Amino acid sequence: MGNWKLNLVVLWFGNFLVMAGMTMIIPFLPLYIQDLGITDPGKVAFWSGIIFAGNFITSFFFQPLWGKLADRYGRKMMLLRSGFGMAIVMTLMGFAGDVWHLLLLRVLNGTISGFVPAAVALMSATTPREKMGFSMGTLQSGGTAGSILGPFIGGLLAEWVGFRPIFYITGALLFLASMLAMFVVKEKFDTGKAAKLPNVSVVAGLKELGKIPQLSALFAVTFLIQFSMLSSMPLIPLFVQHLHGEGEMLAFYAGLVGSITGFSNMIASPLLGRLGDKIGQERVLAVSLVGAAIMFIPQALVQNVWQLFAARFMLGMFMGGLLPSVNALIRKHTPDGMESRAYSFNSSFLSLGNMIGPTVGGALSGALSIRGIFLIATVMLFANAVWVNRTLIRKPAAASE
Missing domain, CATH: 1.20.1250.20 (MFS general substrate transporter like domains)
Structure with missing residues (x-):
């Protein structure tokens, strides 16, 4: 199997876990907020909205910064930074003591995110041009599968193990995906050449x-x-x-x-x-x-x-x-x-x-x-x-x- 095909398999798995982790909380987020002490229905709806959106707002602002650093230091480095970082933050969400803790952790998760664009950039740099469409489509299907199955998996786990263990499980899976990427994914990146480019x-x-x-x-x-x-x-x-x-x-x-x-x-x-x-x-x-x-x-x-x-x-x-x-x-x-x-x-x-x-x-x-x-x-x-x-x-x- 060519390096690009092996990269594609590993990054498909990583994209799936990242997007599943992002959406897994949808079915039980209001219930988890109630467990954190908010009982008024209006306040529960308010906190659910801002906690879910907080991740995407900071992601919007910080993605270009991580993209700049990836072009300078390598896509794989940014991939691992995001993967390991989100594994830690996701696990910490299970220890949240109140809604402010959960909101800040979701905001932090959006700040350090960037696994998906780093994976896309890495695949675009390692895939033969005549296979680019197939590579991008397959990688996209991993993220899509995670987005679809994330809420379903989250709902099942909430019934089986409760709310907090879901975050521990998700964090462990993200850590596993990041370890797999660290040892298996290959990238030919010339840091010396990148350093000579204008900053x-x-x-x-x-x-x-x-x-x-x-x-x-x-x-x-x-x-x-x-x-x-x-x-x-x-x-x-x-x-x-x-x-x-x-x-x-x-x-x-x-x-x-x-x-x-x-x-x-x-x-x-x-x-x-x-x-x-x-x-x-x-x-x-x-x-x-x-x-x-x-x-x-x-x-x-x-x-x-x-x-x-x-x-x-x-x-x-x-x-x-x-x-x-x-x-x-x-x-x-x-x-x-x-x-x-x-x-x-x-x-x-x-x-x-x-x-x-x-x-x-x-x-x-x-x-x-x-x-x-x-x-x-x-x-x-x-x-x-x-x-x-x-x-x-x-x-x-x-x-x-």
């Missing part, structure tokens, strides 16, 4: 990368993808309730509809990544954007849960071609020596979409309903496809003539 600040690095029109377009595409996809996510359980009524198995159907997009995304990512290696990642990205836009239309028209289930399954199939294509194209257009920085900026734009999308969707839901938000997502994704066609397909083709 560009984070802001200057963003300006330099921003001068490359393809990268600016890809960063914006990442933000708009996450914004449009997540704007309706918090409302899905209420929409399922509207379609199904107050009957039995409501929670089951809500969970099924919420997770099916991730399952089909996980299946499609490696397949569309491999297709992109053959026909071009730009075309896969453009077609996937159009397909995802179209798949939001039936969601606005559905009359029962199973119609919604089918539409969201197909949405996930097209989503599988989005972020892997973006990651492959970022490597294609990024100057040598700035790969980690480019992926870290892209991760920040992804976090920004994750934060703003649900907020705006929730704010607009009263005026438009979730059906209207689905149609807004359609318009945004169609506009995104037009932008990709103009900046990543037409302009490079015109320049080469």
Whole structure:
């Protein structure tokens, strides 16, 4: 097995554990907060929101810094820094004495995070260019699988072992994944060559990368993808309730509809990544954007849960071609020596979409309903496809003539 394939297997496992650890607390977070002494329902909801968001807010600000250091000292070093750091912080969450302890630890976890963009940067540097799409798609499927199964695993463990042991188990698994990466993952990184490069600040690095029109377009595409996809996510359980009524198995159907997009995304990512290696990642990205836009239309028209289930399954199939294509194209257009920085900026734009999308969707839901938000997502994704066609397909083709 080539080094890049072995790296891919280990980093897939690492991405899965990191994303599962991030989302595992979703089912029991309000209950854990109650165990920490907060009993008022309004306060429990408030603390649940800020504790869950705290991780992503600090991650948004600190990702570019870790990307800069990765380009200077090596991606593997940043990977291990993040992996071991999160293992410690996650374990400490199990010892939290009150909600402030839990909030500060979640904020700290976001500050030291960076495993996923470091893994993407490392794989982009070690994978043969003709296998880049397959590599990025497979790596993406690991994170997606973790995001899907994390809440499910967390809910099961909460029933079996209680809340606090979950953090100890997650910390131990992250430590194991980091140890595996330390001994198995290989990276050829010339620190002497990297040290000779100009020590560009984070802001200057963003300006330099921003001068490359393809990268600016890809960063914006990442933000708009996450914004449009997540704007309706918090409302899905209420929409399922509207379609199904107050009957039995409501929670089951809500969970099924919420997770099916991730399952089909996980299946499609490696397949569309491999297709992109053959026909071009730009075309896969453009077609996937159009397909995802179209798949939001039936969601606005559905009359029962199973119609919604089918539409969201197909949405996930097209989503599988989005972020892997973006990651492959970022490597294609990024100057040598700035790969980690480019992926870290892209991760920040992804976090920004994750934060703003649900907020705006929730704010607009009263005026438009979730059906209207689905149609807004359609318009945004169609506009995104037009932008990709103009900046990543037409302009490079015109320049080469």
